[in-house]
Amino acid sequence: MHGPLEINENIFSLNKRIAEENRKLLTEKKTFAVNLMGAIGSGKTILIEKLSAMLPFKCGAIAGDVVSDLDANRFKEKKLPCVGINTGKSCHLDAHVVQHALQELPLEKIDVLFIENVGNLICPADFDLGEHLRIVIVSVSEGDDIIAKHPVIFKESHAIIINKVDIAEAVNASAEKMATDAHRLNPNAKVFITSIKTGTGLKEIKKWLEEKIKSWGTIK
Numbered sequence: 001m002h003g004p005l006e007i008n009e010n011i012f013s014l015n016k017r018i019a020e021e022n023r024k025l026l027t028e029k030k031t032f033a034v035n036l037m038g039a040i041g042s043g044k045t046i047l048i049e050k051l052s053a054m055l056p057f058k059c060g061a062i063a064g065d066v067v068s069d070l071d072a073n074r075f076k077e078k079k080l081p082c083v084g085i086n087t088g089k090s091c092h093l094d095a096h097v098v099q100h101a102l103q104e105l106p107l108e109k110i111d112v113l114f115i116e117n118v119g120n121l122i123c124p125a126d127f128d129l130g131e132h133l134r135i136v137i138v139s140v141s142e143g144d145d146i147i148a149k150h151p152v153i154f155k156e157s158h159a160i161i162i163n164k165v166d167i168a169e170a171v172n173a174s175a176e177k178m179a180t181d182a183h184r185l186n187p188n189a190k191v192f193i194t195s196i197k198t199g200t201g202l203k204e205i206k207k208w209l210e211e212k213i214k215s216w217g218t219i220k
C-alpha cells in the first residue's frame with residue numbers, strides 16, 4: 001500500500017525525470033523553451049503573439065488549455081508552428097504531455113518555443129516542463145494583492161509581468177504595490193509593469209528575453 005505522500009513523491013520524481021529528458025532534447029535541437037505561466041485571462045496568449053513578431057528568432061508555441069483550441073488557433077493564424085494540448089480537468093501542464101507535443105513540433109525550425117501553461121497561479125509552479133526559463137504574468141484586474149496571495153509561483157520565476165496597467169485606475173489597483181510584492185518575494189526576478197495591448201513595456205521584455213536567449217549560447 002502506498003500512502004498519499006508517497007504517491008505525490010512518485011508523481012513529482014517521474015515528472016522531474018521526463019522534464020530532464022525534454023530539456024535534453026530541446027537543448028540538442030538548440031531550441032530555447034519558455035514556460036509562460038499566469039492567471040486566467042492575464043495576457044499570456046497576446047504576449048506570445050507580440051513577442052514572436054518582435055524577436056529576431058523563429059518562434060513556435062505549445063498552447064495548454066483545459067478544453068478549447070482557441071489559443072492554438074490564434075497562434076496558427078500568426079503562422080507559428082504550434083501544438084495544442086487539452087488537459088481536461090487538470091489545471092497545469094506536466095512534462096509528460098509536453099514530451100508528446102515536442103514529438104509533433106518541427107523543433108529544427110524553432111529557435112524559441114513558448115509554452116503557454118494553463119491559466120492558474122498554483123499548480124503549474126510544481127511541474128518542471130523541461131523549459132530553460134520561467135515567466136509568470138498577472139494583471140491588475142485580478143486585484144493588487146494577487147501576488148502576495150500566491151507566493152510560490154512568483155518565487156520560482158525568472159520574470160514577473162504585471163499587465164493591463166492601462167486599466168489599473170478603473171479597477172482600483174496599484175501596479176506599484178504589486179511590483180513591490182514581486183520584488184520582496186523574489187529579489188532575483190526581473191519585474192515588468194506592462195500594457196501588452198497598447199505596447200507599454202513590451203520592448204523592455206523583448207530586450208531582456210533576447211539577452212537571456214543569447215546568453216544561453218546554444219541558439220541555432
Ligand SMILES: Nc1nc2c(ncn2[C@@H]2O[C@H](COP(=O)(O)OP(=O)(O)OP(=O)(O)O)[C@@H](O)[C@H]2O)c(=O)[nH]1
Nearest residue numbers: 039040041042043044045046119164167195196197
Ligand atoms: N486592457 C487590456 N487588456 C488586455 C491587455 N492584455 C491583454 N488584454 C485582454 O485580456 C484578454 C485576455 O488576453 P489573453 O492574451 O487571451 O489572455 P490569456 O492569459 O492567454 O487567457 P487564457 O488563456 O484564457 O487564460 C483579451 O481580451 C485581451 O485583449 C492589456 O494590456 N490591457
Ligand SMILES: [Mg+2]
Nearest residue numbers: 044045071116
Ligand atoms: Mg491564452
